[in-house]
Amino acid sequence: MKPWTFSRKVSASIALTALAVTAVVSGFVYITFKHWTDSQETRLLDAKLRQFELRVGEVEFLPSLLQPGLGKGSGAAAFLKPDFSVFAPELDKGQVLQMLDARGRVLAEAGEGEPAPGSDVYSAEKELSLPVYGLVRLQLTDSGQSRSATAEKEVGRLLLLGLLLAAGMAVLAGGIVSRSALKPIRSMIGEVRSIGTNSLSRRLHVPAAQDELQQLGETFNGFLHKLEVSFDQQRRFIADASHELKTPLAIIEGHTHMIQRWGRQSPEVLNESLAFMMDETRRMKELISQLLLLAEAEAEALAPEGGDEEACNLNSVLNELLPQTVHVNPGVQLDYDGGPGEQALPIRMPGSACYQVLRNIVENALKYTTEGGAVRIGHSRSDDGKVIVTVADTGIGISAEQLPHIFERFYRTEASRNRSQGGSGLGLAIAKAIMERYGGSIAIDSTPGQGTTVTLTFIGS
Known part of the structure; x- marks a missing residue:
């Protein structure tokens, strides 16, 4: 399994962000559309039921209410079977119009429709008083198969399909954007890897755009400059220290040879050589002491x-x-x-x-x-x-x-x-x-x- 590089993390972040935004927008659109559809469906059902109520209450509709037959009511209504077939052509698919008595028994019905699994059911009710039947309730229900309900489902499917497409496009866009955005960084990585202790004078190519990458490049170039100066100072320090120590050591070595050759026979040569050796030893001691003092002075000060x-x-x-x-x-x-x-x-x-x-x-x-x-x-x-x-x-x-x-x-x-x-x-x-x-x-x-x-x-x- 490939490691999660910074490029992959950027791609995944862009994709997840785009997917989350798309999901939120899609959910907002669907919920808003569903709420509007539900409100519209309820208003339409209520308006249609109001028309049915007016027609049922008219005198011309009385013969349809007093049709003889085995009814489900009580009293005289038990021998009457109201006929609502005249309303069937006016009902949409999935809509049912019912007349119920005070006990909730269905006295008359028109239309066909059973709620589909997982679908919403809309309803509207009106109460009115009719001869023989007394106080009844008209109920108009929609089992979720009407045009508006179908449109709602279709919108939901389209939004889901759009969400899936957006997810694929988000992954693709995340990869493209991350590659494009990280291309200058990859270039800088290659340049940095090619810089060694013998090529500290090289500098990174700084983008012209005034952005964070330019700041990163300039910062690293500044660091390289400081590093180059430090290396040069170190080389110069070693060379100068070697030169300063080489001279007294050469003098001490020369007088040592003189003592070996003539020191035993000539007290003057012995004393002169020893004096020179002591003088150069003192100089070396002072130089080393100053070097230690300089190293201590350049060290970071500790808080007491x-x-x-x-x-x-x-x-x-x-x-x-x-x-x-x-x-x-x-x-x-x-x-x-x-x-x-x-x-x-x-x-x-x-x-x-x-x-x-x-x-x-x-x-x-x-x-x-x-x-x-x-x-x-x-x-x-x-x-x-x-x-x-x-x-x-x-x-x-x-x-x-x-x-x-x-x-x-x-x-x-x-x-x-x-x-x-x-x-x-x-x-x-x-x-x-x-x-x-x-x-x-x-x-x-x-x-x-x-x-x-x-x-x-x-x-x-």
Whole structure:
């Protein structure tokens, strides 16, 4: 048995919906027609019986009522047999006219007809007083074989036949509509299956119509773009990390060979090689530590137990940080418009994370500001409760071509290529990841030769 695919489900849904609508409409038409037919039949019977009543009450009809014979009445009526044969030609097929006495005995009858199985029986009654018979009741019945009753049955058959035809057409239409509607989706499935890790640059064909399929295509293309960027960043990260680790490892390997060859005979070579090895080991340790910090910063932040968000005082973090960073470049003036007595600036970020962000930004500003320059740190609070910190320097600046790439891992500007000053190229990437993790943002504006301004926006607590 074939599985119920989405296409089959759509076809079945369309068919069942169309069939249900057709059944409801057909039922409504039949019930309405039947009600109208019943009303019409009752009115017609009542009008015809009224005519019979008038004729029976006329003097000219009296001889037909007083026909001698063995009657079913009581008293004088037992010896009289009324004759209603004159009314027979006026009765339709299936209609019967009867005269009954007070006890319900049939005194006279005209017409033939027995109710058909499952058919409706219509009737009309009138009471009148006749000589000899007293109070009698005229009754006209239709056994469901009249023209209107036949028409009602015929309409019912036609509606049932129409319902069966509609069911077949609904199934056919459901299949056609589902195939037509799902054709673009099948096309997208084929395109998606053909996209691999080496062809992430491909994009789905997006329909021109402004509908849900276009939104689906654009959404998936956006996802492919993000995936492509992520893969490219991962490849670049692996390549850059390998390159950064390869250099100190090569240096350590070279000095190891030197120690093996001349270290025993030359204490100077031994001490120099050990110093280089220690220096490169420290660089590798710092690089690995920064990589771990970056991975932790990019991980999804977990809500602390108890529901209370971690917070810190930004002013206290700056007062703790600045005395330690001032020695990075003693020839640069470092100004801060706050102090230990400044009003507290609570933000939604752990103190260690805030310290790491500010340290990376302030140290960069000091490194790339020439002697005699200045670095100024200021803060303010916006109307929506956010805390804004600006770190402005008068350093070498960053070119417009390099500015879009400064948050990339291992990226270093032309002015920071040397290992003694440039670092690993992870500081700004770490700062950006930490800021975004806690809902903040970081922006950099720079002019070559005039300086750089870094704007940090923290969520106030």
